[in-house]
Structure formats: structure tokens, C-alpha cells
Amino acid sequence: MLNEKITAALNDQIELEANSSATYLAMASWCDKEGLGGCAQFFYAQSDEEREHMLKIVHYMNEMDGHAIIPAQKLPQSEYDSIQEVFKMVYAQERHVTQSIHSLLNLSQEANDHATILFLQWYVAEQREEEALMREILDKMKLIGTGGQSLYYIDKELDKINKNRLAAEAAADPSAPVA
Ligand code: OFO
Numbered sequence: 001m002l003n004e005k006i007t008a009a010l011n012d013q014i015e016l017e018a019n020s021s022a023t024y025l026a027m028a029s030w031c032d033k034e035g036l037g038g039c040a041q042f043f044y045a046q047s048d049e050e051r052e053h054m055l056k057i058v059h060y061m062n063e064m065d066g067h068a069i070i071p072a073q074k075l076p077q078s079e080y081d082s083i084q085e086v087f088k089m090v091y092a093q094e095r096h097v098t099q100s101i102h103s104l105l106n107l108s109q110e111a112n113d114h115a116t117i118l119f120l121q122w123y124v125a126e127q128r129e130e131e132a133l134m135r136e137i138l139d140k141m142k143l144i145g146t147g148g149q150s151l152y153y154i155d156k157e158l159d160k161i162n163k164n165r166l167a168a169e170a171a172a173d174p175s176a177p178v179a
Contacts, residue, residue: 104116
């Protein structure tokens, strides 16, 4: 059984994950429009992942005899100044999500809610990976710079990340599609 505070905080987390999913989908669409196919593919996959994060909480809450509330969709930003701006926004968003997961964990520890503490461990690890990946991408962008063919090389880097991700998924699940 989830207490009231944890129920409210988990529902807020559902909203945060849903908004991340919509934001990343909007970014994917912008990248597609800009001819950045590698970046677009990256964000379509990120958007799917965020929806999965949201669904995991929905299922967990309902399994715990709680009630997951599905939030209204906020209108995501649809235009961006540059791909560098996009990734800076993503990094800030992921850091915000991490803080929110950590607050949820603190709340669960205060309530001695061991099931929720255990449930949140997956999110702690996921956020650590996500932040590290976004930092890696931002570092690569800095190295590439903003010169003439920089967009071409940035998109190629993202393509590489997409291929590595698909290969890792295929290794974990042999029935998953391969690049
Ligand atoms: Fe679910 O927010 Fe990042 O991964």
C-alpha cells in the first residue's frame, strides 16, 4: 500500500516522464525536418524509452493497490535554435528527472516503504546512464565545434550511438531488431 505522499510523488513522476517523452518526440521531429536523420532516430528511441519509464510507474502503482493518474499532455516546444541547444536542454531535463527520482527515494526511505525503495533503484541506475550519455554527446559536440561540416559529423556521431544501442539491445534480447 502506498501512502498519500508517495502516491502524489509517483503521479508527479508519471507526468515528468510523459512530458519527457513528448519533448523528445518534438525534438525528433525537428531533427527530421532539419535533415539530421541520426539525431532524429536517437530522439524517437529516447521518446519511446520515456514512455516506457512512465508505464513502469503506472503498472507499479496499480500493482500496489494505488491509482496511477494519466496526466494531460503539455504542448512541447517545436522549434529550436540549434542541435547544440537541443542537447543542452536534454541534459538539463535529465538532471531534473534525476533530482526528482532522488527526492522520491528520500520520501520512500522516510516512510520505510521498502517496495518503492526497491522499485526506484532501476531509475537511479537509468538516470546515471542517461546523464553520462548526454554529457558524452555534449563533449563530442564541443570537440566537433560549429564549423562548416559540423552538423554532418554530429549526426554521424549520433548514428554511431544509435547503432551501439541497437547492438546492445540485440545482445540482451536476441529477438530485438539489429542495425
Ligand atoms: Fe525517464 O527520464 Fe531519463 O531516462
